[in-house]
Each structure stands twice: as structure tokens, then as C-alpha cells.
Amino acid sequence: MAATPTNSPAIDGQPTPSTSVWKNRNFLILFLSSLIISLGGRVYELALPLILYNLTHSPVAMGAMRAIELLPNMLLAIFIGVIVDRVRKKSFMQISIALQIVFLVSLFTLIQTGHDQLAFFFVFGFFLMTFNYAYDNVRISIVKNVIPSPLLTSANAKFSLVSTLVYILGPSISGFLFMLSDLHMGLLITASALTFGLIASFLLQMNEAADVRATGSFKQNLIEGWTELRTNKALWTITMFVIFINAIDGLSSAMIPFYAQDTMGLSSSELGMVFSAVGIGGFLASLIVARVRKMFSVGHLLGITMLLMGLSYLTMYFSTNVWMMMLAMFMNGFFGTIQAVCVWSFRQETTPSHLMGRVSGITGSLFKLGIPFTMFGSGLVTEAVGPSYVFLAAACSAGLMFLVYRFQPLWKVKA
Numbered sequence: 001m002a003a004t005p006t007n008s009p010a011i012d013g014q015p016t017p018s019t020s021v022w023k024n025r026n027f028l029i030l031f032l033s034s035l036i037i038s039l040g041g042r043v044y045e046l047a048l049p050l051i052l053y054n055l056t057h058s059p060v061a062m063g064a065m066r067a068i069e070l071l072p073n074m075l076l077a078i079f080i081g082v083i084v085d086r087v088r089k090k091s092f093m094q095i096s097i098a099l100q101i102v103f104l105v106s107l108f109t110l111i112q113t114g115h116d117q118l119a120f121f122f123v124f125g126f127f128l129m130t131f132n133y134a135y136d137n138v139r140i141s142i143v144k145n146v147i148p149s150p151l152l153t154s155a156n157a158k159f160s161l162v163s164t165l166v167y168i169l170g171p172s173i174s175g176f177l178f179m180l181s182d183l184h185m186g187l188l189i190t191a192s193a194l195t196f197g198l199i200a201s202f203l204l205q206m207n208e209a210a211d212v213r214a215t216g217s218f219k220q221n222l223i224e225g226w227t228e229l230r231t232n233k234a235l236w237t238i239t240m241f242v243i244f245i246n247a248i249d250g251l252s253s254a255m256i257p258f259y260a261q262d263t264m265g266l267s268s269s270e271l272g273m274v275f276s277a278v279g280i281g282g283f284l285a286s287l288i289v290a291r292v293r294k295m296f297s298v299g300h301l302l303g304i305t306m307l308l309m310g311l312s313y314l315t316m317y318f319s320t321n322v323w324m325m326m327l328a329m330f331m332n333g334f335f336g337t338i339q340a341v342c343v344w345s346f347r348q349e350t351t352p353s354h355l356m357g358r359v360s361g362i363t364g365s366l367f368k369l370g371i372p373f374t375m376f377g378s379g380l381v382t383e384a385v386g387p388s389y390v391f392l393a394a395a396c397s398a399g400l401m402f403l404v405y406r407f408q409p410l411w412k413v414k415a
Helices: 023-057 059-084 089-112 118-146 150-168 170-178 185-202 219-230 233-253 257-265 267-294 298-318 322-350 353-367 371-385 388-405
Strands: none
Touching: 023 059, 023 089, 023 118, 023 150, 023 170, 023 185, 023 267, 059 089, 059 118, 059 219, 059 353, 089 185, 118 150, 118 353, 150 170, 150 322, 170 322, 219 233, 219 388, 233 298, 233 322, 233 353, 233 371, 233 388, 257 267, 257 388, 267 298, 267 322, 298 322, 298 353, 298 388, 371 388
């Protein structure tokens, strides 16, 4: 249990939670380390495509790299979740961070010494994303263990705040990268950020001896995680709808840069304003989502944000200038963040600690199941009838999905 003020009374040998997540020592450690690691990760995300382009001048190679980086989440998330539930979480977090540092430094060394073959990028990129996902999964489990349940929504809102803040800072980070003498120096910057996170992880106060860790065979552990998800009918319903929510969002997001530049004729600076709007929306949503969660049930919030996300796609369809597109993106970031934080928090609140890794892994894989298909489909729709109809299709799909969701039992649950 997380450390709390010494004057707090104890219940069952555990300190009672403070009313503010900022007073939780473990949360502060996780928050600050996540902020630094996310900033370092953003440097890697922006630097790698530039390094690859300078090396190959091939958009195919860059696309292949992106596909390879998605594979660990889609193929290995379930198995990583089992491992997280079987081991000491703090140690696993440290190993995940340390291995990322090793791969980053190794890739930097290979480039520095002239061994910059494309195959190295593919192999190292795959393993970097594998251990990055492992870190994300175990962090979710640790948050479940060290943050009192009433504060989980607030904690997740703060972690979402980190993501949106780093997203907003993307243009500034890009400018910083162009100032480097060698772009691959960005790999060392990311490694340095991870080193900070590794050091900070030693400060976490966890009673891991009291953890209930998974035992038995790997297959049995997988079945237990799947059974837990299936018996949690509310979470299962949410998972099924999030698959379609993410697929619809993938349908539209793939075409936004193309539509903004080729159809609307926006300049690079205007395109930057459009993408900043989604970050600002997410940032503001992160500040209020804990209060919104107290006002509405998860069931209602999921449905309401589903409908409002559809409205954001419809606004994209009717956008004729940069200001309308910024409004659409702001709505998308704002309502999408509220939706995501509530889903993450509900998953943590309703999943036992010893099954958190497996349920996170299974749902994490399922959440992204439809994205590759809709991203591919958006290209076909664009070629056939034009990019604006991708947004119209996304809006109609969101509206139809809301109508189906409206008659689900979860909509009627008021808690």
C-alpha cells in the first residue's frame, strides 16, 4: 500500500488513503518517472523516422518500421500480462527499463560505428517496443497495487495528462532534434530518460512479499485471465465496444494529415495548429475527468463520449477551414481522453490485483484488434470517393454503435 501521512488512522493494518493522489509518495515517483520516460520516448518516436529516412529515403521502410513496432502489442501483450502476474512487479519494471536502455545504447553504437543496416533497426525496434509495452503493463499493475481504489480515476487522469503534455510538446521536441549534430544522438537522450526512470523505480515502496502471484502452468494462467475478463460482464461489454471505438478512430486518424494538406490546402504551420488542438483538448479533459467520473457512471460516460466522438468526426467532414478542423480535433482529444481514462480506471477498479497483468494484456490486445483493418480500409475509401467520406463513415459508424450500446445493460447501470 502506498505511503500516506503518518497521522492517518489504519484499517486492517493499512493506512487509509489521502483525499489527494498528489499526497501519495508512490504516485509522485511513478508520475515523475513516467513524465521523463514519456518525453524521452517522444524523442525516440520523432528521431527514428528521420534517421531511417536519411538512411534509406524510402517511405516503404518507414512504414515497415511502424508495422514492426505495432507487432509486440498485438502479438505478445497477452503473454507479457501473464509474466507480469507471475513475477515481482517492481523487479520486472526495472528489468524492462534496463533492457530498453541496453537496446538503445547498442543501436546508437551500431550507427556510430557505421553498422546501420536496416535489419538492425527492425530487430531492435521490435524488442524496444516489446519491453516498452512490458513497462506499460507492469506500471498499470503497480498503480493498482499502490494507489487506493477511490483515487484510481484521479491517478489515471494525471498519467493521461503526461501523454497529452508530451504530445503538445512534439513540435518543440522536433525543433530540438534538428539542432543536434547527429540525429541518432536522440537515442542517447531517450536512454538517459529511461535511466532516470530506472533510478526512480528503486524508490518505490511496495510490499511485494504480500502479493498473490500466479502459479501453475502458463496455459492455466492465460485461461484464468481470460475467465476473469469474461465473467466481468461490464468490462467485457466495454472491451467489445472499445474494439469498435478504436477501429473507428483509426479509420479517421489515418486520413487527417492527407485531408488537411491535400484537400483543405493547409500549410505546415496550420497543420501543426490542428494537431496541437487535439493535445489541448486531451490536456483539459485530464484536468476535469476525475470530477466528471463522480457525476456520471462509466456506462453513461462511455455512451455519451461515443456519441460526441461521432460529432467530432462529423465536424471534420464539414470542415472548410483550419478553425473548424481545430474545433473537431479539440473535441476528439477532449472526449477521447475522458473515455480512455474512465475505461482504464474501471478496468483497474474491477480487476483483482493478482490478475491485473493478464487482464491488461488481453484487453490491450483486443482494444487494437480492428485498427489495422480500418487503417487499410480508409485508404480504399479515400481512393474510391475521397478522404472527406472517411470522416462521414466514421461519424455514421459511431452513431450506429451508440444506438446499439444504448440498449445494453451497462447503459442502465448508475454506479
